[in-house]
Amino acid sequence: MRQILSIATTTVGEAIRRRVLLIILLIGVLFLVVAPGLGVLSARSETVVLRGMMLGIIQLTSAVIAIVLTVYMIPNEIERRTIYTILSKPVQRWQFLIGKYLGAVFSLGLMMALMTAVLVFVFWLQASDQSLAAVGAMVKAPTMYFVQMSLLAAVAIFFSTFVAPLVNFFLTGGMYLLGSLFNPFFQTLQENQGTHPVTKAFAGIVNTILPNFANYNVQNPIINPTQVIQNESRYYLEVTFYGLFYIGILLVAGILIFDRREV
Amino acid sequence: MxxxxxxxxxxxxxxxxxxxxxxxxxxxxxxxxxxxxxxxxxxxxxxxxxxxxxxxxxxxxxxxxxxxxxxxxxxxxxxxxxxxxxxxxxxxxxxxxxxxxxxxxxxxxxxxxxxxxxxxxxxxxxxxxxxxxxxxxxxxxxxxxxxxxxxxxxxxxxxxxxxxxxxxxxxxxxxxxxxxxxxxxxxxxxxxxxxxxxxxxxxxxxxxxxxxxxxxxxxxxxLHGGRIEITVGGVDEAFLKGLNIPDSNIRGLPVGVLMDMPEEQDPNGIIDAVRNRKGTVISVVPRRKRLEDLFVETVTNPALGGKPSVPPAVAEEIVK
Incomplete structure (x- = not known):
């Protein structure tokens, strides 16, 4: 366990100093700060637009950070030969991979926490309802986004055990888009009574293989209080466990590949 | 061990x-x-x-x-x-x-x-x-x-x-x-x-x-197989040849005669013989085989391992 924690801590130290990540984070924070100014351009209720825009900024920025942070993680260690000094110590490959993943998730958490703090502060300044409950409700979406980004990081770590960073960038990005946009479509196909059995089976397979990133897009009830998630706490717990289960599968698959890989 | x-x-x-x-x-x-x-x-x-x-x-x-x-x-x-x-x-x-x-x-x-x-x-x-x-x-x-x-x-x-x-x-x-x-x-x-x-x-x-x-x-x-060079004065090449040192080379120099021989040979016998002949020993220089020589010989010699290796120029470059 100490090896995993040491590797994770070092990964966080490295990640929070990576300029490219800090620039992406800075751009995200800047957009969050100027978002209230952009809200007046919309004809819709300012608060609705502001909430939607700010949550969108956090989600997009976090997704870019998650992908950029993780696709280079393992290849960089191999290219710079830092992996050799680590693996020549009493460190198993699975410990190394898990340590790197946890480090990536901690780093993501830190960066997302910063953006969420800015979101809460800006929202608090702008909102008419400044109650703790109203502000607290805004934090639900970034919390779910964090689970989503942890899942995205696991996808990237899995691919990084056997493909080059550039290919990984497109594969992970593609999976994210497909899992966010098309998974609900395949889910509907699978559940629809009128769907042909073959189509249903195909939709079922795709729906199972493809991580359902859309599960975590919980911004609608926050943006628009007239929409509600039935049994909200249970839903959040279920999708969190779904994410953890999927992350577990991806990490085990990644470990099995990485264990046999020549580095 | x-x-x-x-x-x-x-x-x-x-x-x-x-x-x-x-x-x-x-x-x-x-x-x-x-x-x-x-x-x-x-x-x-x-x-x-x-x-x-x-x-x-x-x-x-x-x-x-x-x-x-x-x-x-x-x-x-x-x-x-x-x-x-x-x-x-x-x-x-x-x-x-x-x-x-x-x-x-x-x-x-x-x-x-x-x-x-x-x-x-x-x-x-x-x-x-x-x-x-x-x-x-x-x-x-x-x-x-x-x-x-x-x-x-x-x-x-x-x-x-x-x-x-x-x-x-x-x-x-x-x-x-x-x-x-x-x-x-x-x-x-x-x-x-x-x-x-x-x-x-x-x-x-x-x-x-x-x-x-x-x-x-x-x-x-x-690195076994080095040579010893002995330069002597006051004796001629024929005298040194007469000592019958195996695998030795003898040649005249302006200052005397140079004999080089395998390092296994005892130079003291030759030195004593020259002194007994009233000659002088100018220098005794061991020419040790260096690792560099062994390395170049090894990686450029096709007979070793039966494979032609890197060209001599490359091997020399590596040594440098």
């Missing part, structure tokens, strides 16, 4: 579309004894780093077997007793020298600040321990690498080109450190191109070329 490293027909092959199966390391039989400094030499691409990686369990052999400190390669228990300094190492640049040792120490469960400081003092970095690695020179990075390799008090150290690209002062510092490892009873396995360095510090060497061990043994035995 027990073997620190023992390999039996250790082979690593890679598939190539153009050439089929390529044996990067081919039936390697290596024997390194405990407590010695062992030089592992070879031109670029000879299979040195691949061999080290296999011994460390970082890559897997295609066939054959290997034992490090009596355990099969890849055994995690051995990783507590060995250490590795890679060629041109890179460390996390945001860390200070002290933080770097803390990180590597934590991988062993060593949380001893006094030990970290003592190691940094040993490699002469105690005044720079709070500087970040990005502020370290190449030599300092190499020294902090050596410090991290000593954290677990290793019985066996693998050093891949430990003096590569360093200035003469850093060379000397690293060389002295390596010699101190032997005094401490550690086994050191060095892969290097710096033949003069290896010749100074190694007890035994192996020369690998194209994945095959061409020579292996004690340096004193491998």
């Amino acid at each position: 027990a073997a620190a490293i023992e390999t039996k027909q250790l082979t690593k092959s890679y598939k190539s579309r153009a050439a089929g199966n390529i044996n990067v390391v081919d039936n390697l039989d290596l024997h390194v004894e405990e407590g010695e400094i062992f030089g592992f030499l070879g031109p670029n691409g000879a299979g040195k780093t691949t061999t080290i990686k296999m011994l460390l369990g970082i890559i897997y052999p295609t066939s054959g077997e290997g034992f490090v400190l009596g355990k099969e390669i890849g055994d995690m228990a051995v990783h507590r007793l060995i250490s590795y300094l890679p060629e041109r190492p890179y460390y996390y640049e945001h860390m200070t020298g002290l933080e770097l040792l803390k990180f590597y120490g934590s991988l062993f469960g060593i949380y001893d600040e006094a030990k970290y400081r003592a190691l940094l003092e040993k490699v002469n970095l105690h005044r720079d321990m709070t500087k970040t690695i990005s502020q370290y020179s190449k030599g300092m990075q190499q020294r902090v690498g050596l410090a991290q390799s000593l954290l677990n008090d290793p019985k066996l150290l693998f050093l891949d080109e430990p003096t590569g690209g360093l200035d003469p002062i850093a060379h000397r510092e690293i060389r002295d450190l390596i010699l101190s490892f032997r005094d401490e009873g550690r086994t050191v396995f060095i892969s290097s191109h710096e033949l003069s360095e290896v010749e100074l510090i190694c007890d035994r060497v192996a020369i690998i070329n194209k994945g095959i061990i061409e020579r292996q043994g004690k340096l004193t035995e491998l």
